[in-house]
Amino acid sequence: MRDMQHPYETPQQDANVAQGRVPPARPANSTRDLVFRIYDRAVELVILGVIPMMLVSLGFAFIQALISTASMFPLANMMASDEVAMRGLVERVLDVVILIELFNTFMEYARTRHIRLSNLLDVTIVFSLREILIQLYAQEFSAADILTLCALVIVLVVARSIATWSASLGNGRQGGARQ
Numbered sequence: 001m002r003d004m005q006h007p008y009e010t011p012q013q014d015a016n017v018a019q020g021r022v023p024p025a026r027p028a029n030s031t032r033d034l035v036f037r038i039y040d041r042a043v044e045l046v047i048l049g050v051i052p053m054m055l056v057s058l059g060f061a062f063i064q065a066l067i068s069t070a071s072m073f074p075l076a077n078m079m080a081s082d083e084v085a086m087r088g089l090v091e092r093v094l095d096v097v098i099l100i101e102l103f104n105t106f107m108e109y110a111r112t113r114h115i116r117l118s119n120l121l122d123v124t125i126v127f128s129l130r131e132i133l134i135q136l137y138a139q140e141f142s143a144a145d146i147l148t149l150c151a152l153v154i155v156l157v158v159a160r161s162i163a164t165w166s167a168s169l170g171n172g173r174q175g176g177a178r179q
Contacts, residue, residue: 047110050106051107051110054103054106057099058096058099058100058103061092061095061096061099062096064092065089065092065093065095065096068085068088068089068092069089071085072085072086072089087134087137087138090133090134090137091130091134094130094133094134095130097126097130098123098126098127098130101119101122101123101126102123104119105119105120105122105123116167117160117163118160118163118164118167121156121159121160121163122160124156125153125156125157125160128149128152128153128156129153131149132146132149132150132153135149
């Protein structure tokens with residue numbers, strides 16, 4: 001049995017607390033712990049409510065892309081296809097890709113309670129590329145707009161590379177992989 005001056009089970013735990021690496025022990029029934037438990041439960045309930053909504057919206061986006069694709073078949077025989085319908089199809093397919101990336105980020109947060117910077121950058125890169133593709137495909141763009149979006153994509157890719165590189169350096173020191 002340890003004395004009251006050393007509440008931890010091992011001397012290593014005492015040393016970790018003394019060096020500030022481990023928070024000191026708190027009473028189990030404190031008001032603070034109760035508030036944190038309520039908060040954690042509320043976040044869990046919100047996440048459980050959002051997941052079905054995400055699945056439904058992803059399903060609707062996919063169905064909308066399928067309907068757009070099916071509506072294009074009668075146009076396949078014509079020499080001059082309807083460009084507006086084709087643009088709409090491309091936009092819907094790209095929207096599904098963005099939703100998948102966004103939902104993957106949310107699901108990782110739901111599983112780990114951490115948001116990885118690289119995942120957020122991935123979503124932003126995909127969204128920026130979508131805008132570039134839509135503008136190029138529609139042939140309704142200015143050089144300044146395209147250059148601005150391309151510069152944004154380059155900055156985001158560099159930021160993602162730095163985040164990944166930084167996480168790999170931290171992985172070697174800490175033993176945990178977060179990007």
